[in-house]
Each structure stands twice: as C-alpha cells, then as structure tokens.
Amino acid sequence: MGSGKEGVGRLLVTGGAGFIGSALVRHLLLGKENASGVGRVVVLDKLTYAGRRENLAECSHDSRFRFVQGDIAESDRVGKLLEEEAIDSVFHLAAESHVDRSIEGPEAFIQTNLVGTYRLLQAARERQKKMKNGQDFRFLHVSTDEVFGTLGADDPAFTEETPYRPNSPYSASKAGSDHLARAWHHTFGLPVIITNLLKQLRDQAVPGEVDSGHNPEGAGGSETACLRGWIQYSGLAVCG
Numbered sequence: 001m002g003s004g005k006e007g008v009g010r011l012l013v014t015g016g017a018g019f020i021g022s023a024l025v026r027h028l029l030l031g032k033e034n035a036s037g038v039g040r041v042v043v044l045d046k047l048t049y050a051g052r053r054e055n056l057a058e059c060s061h062d063s064r065f066r067f068v069q070g071d072i073a074e075s076d077r078v079g080k081l082l083e084e085e086a087i088d089s090v091f092h093l094a095a096e097s098h099v100d101r102s103i104e105g106p107e108a109f110i111q112t113n114l115v116g117t118y119r120l121l122q123a124a125r126e127r128q129k130k131m132k133n134g135q136d137f138r139f140l141h142v143s144t145d146e147v148f149g150t151l152g153a154d155d156p157a158f159t160e161e162t163p164y165r166p167n168s169p170y171s172a173s174k175a176g177s178d179h180l181a182r183a184w185h186h187t188f189g190l191p192v193i194i195t196n197l198l199k200q201l202r203d204q205a206v207p208g209e210v211d212s213g214h215n216p217e218g219a220g221g222s223e224t225a226c227l228r229g230w231i232q233y234s235g236l237a238v239c240g
C-alpha cells in the first residue's frame with residue numbers, strides 16, 4: 001500500500017460489495033493485523049445482481065469506510081472520487097464474473113471487464129500523475145486462472161509462463177483486461193500487479209465441508225485438484 005495524506009493507505013476497492021471484494025474490505029478494516037495501516041477504504045460498486053450492501057454491514061460504522069454506488073466505466077465520476085479521497089491504491093475486483101451469464105449475454109462482460117477496466121486504468125493513471133509520491137501508487141488487478149484455459153485431472157498446474165487460452169466470453173473478457181493492465185504498466189509506467197486467482201468457493205455452496213477441511217463431495221476434474229489444500233478465511237474459502 002502507498003501512503004496518503006494521513007500517512008496510511010487510502011484504498012479504492014471496486015466491486016467491494018461482491019463475494020471476494022467484501023471479504024477483502026472486512027479483512028482490511030476488521031482484520032487486526034491491518035487495522036493500523038489502513039486510513040481509508042472507499043468501495044465503488046454498481047450493485048448489480050451480484051453486489052450486496054449487507055456484505056459490508058459490519059464495516060458501515062467504521063469512520064474510515066465509505067460506500068459509493070457507481071460504475072467503474074464512469075470516467076469523470078471515478079476520476080473525481082480518486083482525487084477527493086486522495087486514493088493511493090486501487091484494488092480492482094469489479095467484474096461481471098459468472099461464466100454461464102457470459103454465454104447467455106456477453107455484452108455486459110465486454111462493457112465492464114474491458115471498457116470498465118480501461119477507463120479505471122486511465123483514471124488511475126491521472127491520479128498517479130498528480131501524486132507527489134506517485135511511485136508508491138499501486139493498482140491491483142484481480143483476475144482469474146480461467147484466462148489460461150481448462151485443466152484436465154492429470155494436467156500439470158498453470159504457471160506464470162502458461163499461455164493465455166480463454167475458452168468462454170467471461171475468461172476472454174478477463175484475459176483482455178489482464179492485457180490492458182499489463183500494457184498500462186509497460187507503456188505508461190503505472191505500478192500494476194495482476195493476480196490470477198483460482199476458483200473461490202462461496203461457503204454457502206459447500207456448507208459443512210468448508211469447516212471440515214475436506215474436499216466437497218462431487219467436486220471433480222480440475223476443481224478437485226484445485227480444492228486440495230484450501231483453507232477458510234472469514235467465510236471465504238481460498239483454494240490453491
């Protein structure tokens with residue numbers, strides 16, 4: 001995290017009312033190890049079908065927390081928000097994120113995951129240019145392992161050298177957003193970090209098993225492999 005006007009991180013979390021984003025926000029504000037290093041957490045979320053204000057209820061009384069309902073593709077609004085909040089790090093999780101929906105209607109995925117990410121990167125660039133300590137700015141782009149394609153049960157694990165082979169409109173739109181984030185780093189010097197997460201399990205989807213530490217019954221193929229070694233954190237099952 002960079003250091004903003006109060007000497008501690010001032011963070012924008014896009015998609016912070018979603019499944020992973022809200023777990024991140026709770027971790028940042030309620031996790032003991034982070035409490036002193038976080039000066040501000042601003043959530044920007046459109047509240048699509050996937051976003052829920054209730055996910056952030058525990059944080060609503062924290063004076064460091066602000067919720068803004070809005071679209072990452074609204075350039076002017078996002079630019080003003082970054083300035084007025086003196087944001088020094090962006091955690092970009094906002095996305096259309098469900099493969100089945102991307103098959104039924106790909107356009108929203110192109111709009112949010114590609115156009116939205118592009119506009120957010122541009123706004124971040126403008127913000128970084130205006131900062132005195134712009135070298136400390138960070139843009140964390142949260143992506144998926146699905147950009148690398150599909151693993152069979154006996155295939156070796158993906159690595160950072162695995163070529164991109166997206167197979168669905170969702171993974172193609174996320175692959176495109178990864179390329180944009182990479183290019184904004186190499187072309188414009190924006191300090192970007194890209195992370196390609198494995199499938200995250202909603203605890204509602206695997207009740208009981210999340211606490212037991214065993215593979216959920218019925219999980220097959222690559223998902224079984226992915227589930228090996230997963231852990232639970234704050235209701236969020238992280239596998240890897």
Ligand SMILES: NC(=O)c1ccc[n+]([C@@H]2O[C@H](COP(=O)([O-])OP(=O)(O)OC[C@H]3O[C@@H](n4cnc5c(N)ncnc54)[C@H](O)[C@@H]3O)[C@@H](O)[C@H]2O)c1
Nearest residue numbers: 015017018019020046047048050051071072094095144200
């Ligand atoms: N859940 C997984 O298993 C998984 C795995 C790998 C990567 N990821 C990535 O992690 C990120 C978060 O995933 P998730 O499961 O929490 O997703 P989610 O669908 O639960 O949440 C997405 C959030 O983004 C918001 N949003 C959508 N479009 C927006 C827009 N245009 N402007 C602002 N907000 C918008 C939604 O309202 C929602 O709150 C995504 O980028 C996803 O691609 C998820």
